[in-house]
Amino acid sequence: MKSRDYIIVSHVYALFPLQPCFSSFSVSPQVIMSRKVVRSSKFRHVFGQALKADQCYDDIRISQMTWDSNFCSVNPKFVAMIVDASGGGAFIVLPLSKTGRIDMSLPTVCGHTGPxxxxxxxxxxxxxxxxxxxxxxxxxxxxxxxxLISPLKDPVVKLDGHSKRVGILSWHPTAHNVLMSAGCDNVVILWNVVHGEAVVRIDSVHTDLIYSACWNRNGSQILTSCKDKKLRVLDPRKGSVICEKDKPHEGSRPVRAVFVSDGKILTTGFSRMSERQVALWDPKNFGEPLTLQELDTSSGVLLPFFDPDTGIVYLCGKGDSSIRYFEVTDEAPYVHYLSMYSSKESQKGMGYMPKRGLEVNKCEIARFYKLHERKCEPIVMTVPRKSDLFQEDLYPDTIGPEPSVEADDWFSGKNGEPILISLKDGFVATTKNKEFKVIRKTFHLGTAMVTTAAMRPKIPSAIHTICTPDEPILKEE
Structure with a gap:
């Protein structure tokens, strides 16, 4: 090729760099350097796909409450959804295989007197x-x-300790039978479910409504976001503040926060101009965010779901119809946009399947259960691969169902790291679910029985459940 032809071609390529007809020609170094470098990632082509109609759950009266929770929970056995109910609150629990049209007369869990x-x-x-x-x-x-084959009205345990509605629940990731609840009384309570009592009551830290509360990977810390515009990392057993950040987002609308890899914190919120934002923070240096990105001007709260195995965070907008997903890395800008799943129907809530419930032979790395007005629609996130072999790079050992520490030991100060399992042959439960027993020491007091935690250290914040003589008391161990 003559030098004059080379100059003409390189100029044309600079004007139209994506035209395939010029791809076989040599390109000058200057043109190559001017092109944006694309970050390599095995998750760049992850795509979301809704399952077919016969694999959805239809004709369900999803709750009309405006509360900003997920309204759905799912595991490898069941999917549960909060539904409208007359005369109180209810939710349904379906085996995963019970797809199709759901009968209106299906039994519900209906023991609550409020939504x-x-x-x-x-x-x-x-x-x-x-x-x-x-x-x-x-x-x-x-x-x-x-x-369920009949309505379930009597809980195994009832935990009374909040003075206003309870809108946030989170089980401890590694300690057996430890549950965190947060209510509109601005109080966080840590329950020993087996004893049916509150062991830690954090009631002097939050000055306003708590928007979100979650654990870190081994449950040694709690992260909360609050209407007082503060992000707090707490010591769960002491109830003390380890560190806090004022105004992680300038807007007044709700902020959500989750722990991600290496102890960092990802938040979703709003700018002063009501634009939705996502930010990443290092709690060791809360001054400025590692990154802060503006997304759009929609008004729905972004619910974050983080997968520690892949480093992907999924942002599901409540009230809109999209799921954005980003890869969180230790390289700037730290939160890398991957893609977005969109559909026509807006989502009223979202369930997130634990990794052990996925189909690894189909390269499925996440599955969501999207709530519509009248149905629940599974959405799978898949990495396209040609091979049918197990993809070890997509499925490192993941958190299994076995707890690593018992509740009493955890409250005494012992931490336990997650017990990991391999998904190479798909998850198969090797042990049967532990029998759920409530341990109660009882003595008679007049016509009532008072449940107490005898033989255990007395904790000032403990709340004891009062039971009537008609209420069944499980045998103590």
Whole structure:
């Protein structure tokens, strides 16, 4: 090629760099350097896809409450959804295989006297689920393996300790039978569910409504966001503040926060001009965010779901129809946009399947359960791969269902790291769910029985449940 032809071609390529007809020509170094370098990632082509209609759950009256919780919880056995109910609060629990049209007469879990605001399955026993309600109580339920055959009205345990509605629940990730609840009384309570009592009551830290509360990976810290515009990292057993950040987002709308890799914190919120934002923070230096990105001007709260195995965070906008996903790395700008799943129907809530419930032979790295007005639609996130072999780089050992520490030991100060399992052959439960027993020491006091935690250290903040003589008391161990 003559030099004059080379100059003409390189100029044309500079004007139209993406035209394939010039791709076979040599390009000058200056043109190459001017092109944007694309960051390599095995998750760049992750795509979301809704399952077919016959794999959805149809004709469900999803709750009309405006509370900003997920309204859905899911595990490898069941999917649970908060539904509208007359005369109180209720939610339904379906075996995963029970797809299609759901009969209106399907039995519900209906023991609350006010609307249910949040539900969450126990990570260590797939048959146990907790619910929080406007009636100020937390209830623990045991679901039979085949699902409900009659309405479930009597919880295994009722936890009374909040003075206003309870809108946030979160099970401890590694300690057996430890549950965190947060209510509109601005109080966080840590429950020993087995004893049916509150062991830690954090009631002097938050000065306003708590927007979100979650654990870190081993449950040694709690992260909360609050209407007082503060982000707080707490010592859960002492109830003290380790560090805090004022105004992680300038806007007045709700902020959500989750721990991500290496102890960093990802937040979603709003700018002063009501633009939705995502930011990443290092709690060791809370001064400025590692990155802060503006997304759009939608008004729905962004619910974050973080997958520590892949480093991907999924942002699901409540009230809109999209799921954005980003890869969180230790290289600037730290939060890298991957793609977005969009559909026509807006989402009223979202359930997130634990990694052990995914189909690894299909390269599925995440599965969501999207709530519509009248149905629940599973959405799978897949990495396109040609090979049918197990993809070890996509599935490192992940958190399994076995707890690593018991509740009493954890409250005494012992931490436990997550017990990991391999997904190479798909997850198969090697041990049966531990029997859920409530340990109660009882003595008679007049016509009532008072449940107490005898033989245990007296904790000033403990709340004791009063039971009537008709209420069944499980045998003590």
């Amino acid at each position: 249910v605001l949040d539900i969450e399955f126990c990570p260590h026993n797939d048959n146990i689920i907790a619910s929080g309600s406007e009636d100020c109580s937390v209830m623990i339920w045991e679901i039979p393996d085949g699902g």
